[in-house]
Amino acid sequence: MAKSTVESYFRKVESKWNAQEVKGKDPLARLVYRSNLLGSDAYINNTGGGNTSSKVMEEDPITGEEVEVLWVKGSGGDLRTATKPNFASLYQQRLLDLQEVYANFENTGLKTPAEDKMTEMYPHCTFNLNPRAPSIDTPLHSFIPYKFVDHTHPVPIIAIATADNGEELMKEIYGDRLAWVDWMRPGFELGLKLEETIEENPGIEGIILGGHGLINWSNDDKECYELSLELINQAADYLSEHELGEESYGGQYYESLPKEERRGVLSEILPHIRGQISKENKFIGTIQDDDLTMQFINSKDAPELAELGTSCPDHFIRTKIKPLYIGWDPQDEDIDQLKDKISSGLKQYREDYIEYYENCSPEDPFDMRDPNPTVILIPGLGMITWGKNKSESRVTAEFYTAAIGVMRGAESVGNYTAISKQEAYDIEYWALEIAKLKRMPPEDELSRQVIAVVGAGSGIGKDLSSRLIEEGGTVAALDLDQEAAQETADEILDEIGMGIGVAGSDISGSGDIIGLGCDITDRESVQEALKQVVIAYGGVDNVAVTAGLYPTPDKDGTVSDAAWDKSFAVNVKGNHIVADEVANIWEAQDLQGSMVITTSANAVVPKAGSMAYDTSKSAANHLIRELAIRLAPKVRVNGVAPATVVEGSSMFPRDRVIASLTKYRLDFDEDDSTEVLRDKLADFYAGRTLTERPIELSQQSEAIYSLLSSRFENTTGHIIPVDGGLTDAFLR
Template sequence: MAANVRLLENRWDDGYAAGLDEPGKLLYRSNLLGADKRITNYGGGNTSAKVMETDPLTGGKVKVLWVKGSGGDVGTIKLDGFATLYQDKLESLKSIYKGVEDEDRMVGFLPHCTFNLNGRAASIDTPLHGFVPFTHVDHMHPDAIIAIAASKNSKELTQQIFGEEIGWLPWRRPGFQLGLDLEAFVKANPNAKGVVLESHGLFTWANDAKACYELTLEIINKAIVWFAEKTEGKTIFGGAVTQSLPVAERRAIAARLMPEIRGRIGREERKLGHFDDQDAVLEFVNSRDLRPLGALGTSCPDHFLRTKIRPLIVDFDPAKPDVDAIVASLDKALEDYRADYARYYNDCKHDNSPAMRDANPVIFLVPGVGLLSFARDKATARIASEFYVNAINVMRGASTVSEYQGLPEQEAFDIEYWLLEEA
């Protein structure tokens, strides 16, 4: 094993879990998984369990799908954050599904499957959990797995790392059809323990809550070790072309830029900012591949929904740190960014697409200094920064062992402006 590899730790407590019912074990597993951002980012991924419950209408036993509700976060979720659906009603929706053009209509049927008047809205990922014929299912967004999923030869890498243990499915927007694809994969590969979804993430499954949790850790750890061994001693991001400024100088420049940027992007909606200059960020912003990789955009839907598809890369030379020149260039840089975002919108929009949203960047990358992120409030700005660090980690892994690929613009647009995904 490569040196300094930090593996995910198994934190399952058998004594604590022994006192939990099945929904309680689902909650416990979810919180453990969500506590480590290497497993999944804030609000990303989902978990589920199929549980036998007493039907309040008949008094008989029925199978109920408990699945993370729309908009929740597995790390902080409580029991009331899970949607509950009659499994047989969810299965019955297959008979009225007409194909991929029917995705939005099918989401409208999910509330009709609700068990016990649960008001928590089911997410578009519900069929992905419901149609996998195992009791417990985890869907996570680990950087180490998305780095595989976002590589040009992701199918081959998946087989090289995991063999027949973990399968691979090509990119498809989340929804009913992807649920059917997963079901078909499991039936065709009964010994598989999970699947990598291209440009998306990881699914794993088991018939026991603890076994599912431990399997998820095992698969992610295997990817972490593989990347550590493959990247050890290799040049990352094409190598550094500039050096980081001292900490105090980085912070001073960020403090100067923050109000200048806020004043320009917050005219129609107030913005608050966040600054991050951790090592992973500095390695990227100082690198030769900063601009070509930044232009490709992010891959995982959760990333660009939080960060926009691309960052704004500030034209700055830390060897000649002229902050006044950065400030003077901001108007033109923002004008160009908004124009390109409008081009992206107009090239990709459909007749029924929502109106173009805020065209300002969320992420600003400054060589030698770090990352600035902006959103409506401080927490959202910080979370956007965390998501872009996830994207950096994915680009590092993919571009070192293969060729990184972002989602095509049309696919990215169809998710960014898909009201169901935004919800």
Template structure:
């Protein structure tokens, strides 16, 4: 039996003790999870596993044979029982009686699609999980356990020009070669015939697609999957071309700092180019593996051929955009020109591909911008509707590169014909799956930078925007506070996981950044970090501010004025003007919110520096609204005294205020009790008689970046509970 030491190219993870006592579905879940946990075995969301088991029919109470098979959607690594369909085997087999063969493409497509509509009639125990198109591939193989994986090493064989001969040479009679065809009922019937005609066979190579293998024992099926992958990987390794992989190096890579500098300048511009139909979020990969391909002699040829495995090009489109930029001699302006010309040509080519291959009932053409962009010396940029999708797109093209590497090592890479690729990409069943996707959240495609996110209004605003699907950058002067907020959001909305061994960035829906808004270099560095993480920015909300009472921190009045204006006025100016460079490069609508104060309109004793700086901030909002128009809306949020969760109200200031207003308190009161007393006192001075909270401010900040106030700019929105002294005059 295999052991861990027998495998070099995959991880052997089977543990007999872990499986002992499991039910059939539990054992299937175990096998699926450990298969999916290794990216070299199958990609995210890819592959299917199944098990045939005897279950008790809830209607008759009798034993029946049931197929448990991974349903439509989901990922093997994280699959649970609810991700698997369950179907009566006898009913599935009976569907063969109503299926008819058809050679004509349109007719064959129709009957294949019609059969998918029959699977619900074979559902066992009212299982709501929709059945995958691959169900017949598992059902009609007369073995109890079936694995259908998408390992790079085996796809390399399947995507080789002489795939049939290589299958025989590498696997002998263990695996039977089958010509390319889309998964479905007919392919299931072909596998059934293979099992009959080749009773000693253990699986089949699906040309251009992957491998499917079978056994009557759970562990034996797992072992076989790994043995097949290992055998293909070792064959490729024996034929590896070393430095001449992909024809050798054509361009030298830039060092990390230069790559980052190029990306920081180019990514917002590129994001604008690829976001013509809908805004996109980016993921950068620039490790040695992808750079070896992007910098190679053969990269233009192979990139133009496109991907082979359907799982790959459904994410990456039929091919990437490759730009022939020389990182050693060409300027960044030249790169921008090449990108603009390349994206324009890509869109034209994609529309031509659609028109050439479409059928009468094909879905409407989807976005024509590239999903993957390859830049010599720099790396790969993948795009998606959110960070998760762009990261998976990067992963899939990384898989495609490894497939091309393997195929070129052992033979010659061959992509799918365009028509076959189109018929997968615009399959009506695939379109139906897309239509079932939940509606995107309001800020799902937005990158929102919240400065001051470490606590108080900023933290609440970060949470409010994340709730609406935004990718949130939690920026703060205190790095640890920013990180704490980002960690809390990540715990709620998902962990950002990089793909092992690829260099694909691992940030998720929230990241932290340290920033000093009075320092332009610090602000630029913060925005550069955001660009490298997501590709650009959309909304910026500044809640950072400072309040200095007379004598506070041992400062003179002049020093208090300097600090107050530096943070509350100049800080907003620096952030706004730096962000505008990115907005202008993108050419996409943006929004800037600066937090001012009702004190800007109400004169008070004891807060001279603060109040005058906030009055200046109010006018800064109006000036920036003019300067940044028409692309960017600029508005101000003017809170009244928000005590809860604010660093502007440390214990000593709260006590001083309570004493000033003659509000009873005890020295033994907790910080929260003291703040509540002060907040309630302030509330009584308002028309609504209710304490003002950070959540109230966050709601207004969100409203100003939500798009609901898209025709409002240069305005100050007060959230003060109704202070008539601050009414507009």
């Protein structure tokens, strides 16, 4: 058994400011640069969290006069990836004038409506018709009387901010450099409190926001950035001197299973979990089992600390009121006991969430959000996070990782505290947060769907993988040629700007598509590939098999017995093996699914010289009907029957193209490129159809995508021809 220990966690951060990179940049470009630096390290700032600002003199587009403009990160932006359009611009004086407006709203005694009313006033302060909606933290930046302001959520600072003795620790660490403001929800009132605190403490360089984070300032942007790092490092130094090492979180109570063993257990339980939390909306999962995470989950105090939930608003929005902690002993309990505990734990979590919602909601509440957890902690195994796509589940893992670091620090120097359930509710169901969710674009057709594409290394499978990603799908690209599968994944990820599909050996860190090797004639290979898909994403919803084999005849036109066997092994039995193994995942999930098998027009059109291929595809057609019966009612099974697709097909290497051109007595030049020869052959095949157009990859992909989607939700057991109109293949 493996014991996870982390002796030291808190580290210093180094300045990445490069004078040459900012030379000649305008003020907004410098703000973007500073923001990107602060957002590049999750230890400093979470994805989508924190904000930065600059007060700049600009020419009023109407009067031509110089006016002070606040440029601040807009609502929904992310510091790491922010560009100029992600920043809102507002007249600074108009923002200051809103203080009198707020005083009138505040006199009603209703804080939340007053805050909401002020947010409605921000558009009236917009400079130069900038369409970017301002952040709710805009007043924090406006009311601080300095040109440059950084608001971040550094792990070491939040550790101090959430400790029950945080204010005392702040004074011990920083002396009079910083002031303290008790927890307040972000918004106008907090901005006024910061202004008041600065007036009462002249000369301070920043403020620690209780339970929340850090805000600091300067009249020079580089100095502001480097001050942020300096303050973070002071807290990190203090915590590194006091952290408890192996005794963090009360010491270790459980031991981790060896990595391969725990991945085996996870691959079995993930579909079980995913099915139970996806009854309202499907979720994509991420596993995290690094040493820091395991040390927390395996600790004596983890159940109690997890129950407290998080404190920082950014953490809470992602991780919900609290994670679900499963009290399973990996040394003394088996997988069936674990599954039982997961089921009962999820049931209790949902009941707790409903109680929290009902107790904290006002008379006219918003509709209750999904009551399932987004973070699940299991001793010996790791943390499982869930989101509507892979990116969101990874960000949720990032947030709770920060929360683990926060608890580690706070518990080393005091006692960790979290915000009250009412405060948590008021943030989760804040009208501004609900409005932000409503502004998000509608989800794509295949959002939340995990699709395994078998044969994705080339041809139809490669084109299909790209098509599914376009529609919001999460794709596992499988192929006999693992390098080709990985190439498909890498090319697609490069196109959508998400880097490489598999980072090192840790497949759980994958993006929206991964590349895996898989021999569908080998059951163990299929099992291993599907295991990796489940580890990467939590389950499987849909499967498209585009892999196929055309046995090449000998010189005399015959096909050997071995080639016959191979043809049926790939084109028939391989599809059966894939369906048989995915069926186990589908059964565990108990969710709707779909499978599409690529057969061929040859399945119903007898031809000289391709008997082995044609009869295997005919058998595949009937396999589709058998599988449709077996997997009903949850899973639909259909087929797509293309006529010969030459474009990009691995079944049409140069030698076969030349052999076919020779067979059909078509003139060609052997010096021509393979693509030219393929086009000539494709045109010949097109001439035999009613439409007289070549069969293209995209047409096959569109048919498969449509069958996988809800467009054919009541179609199963059928084969859709995409053959240009072959009269010999007409239904009869």
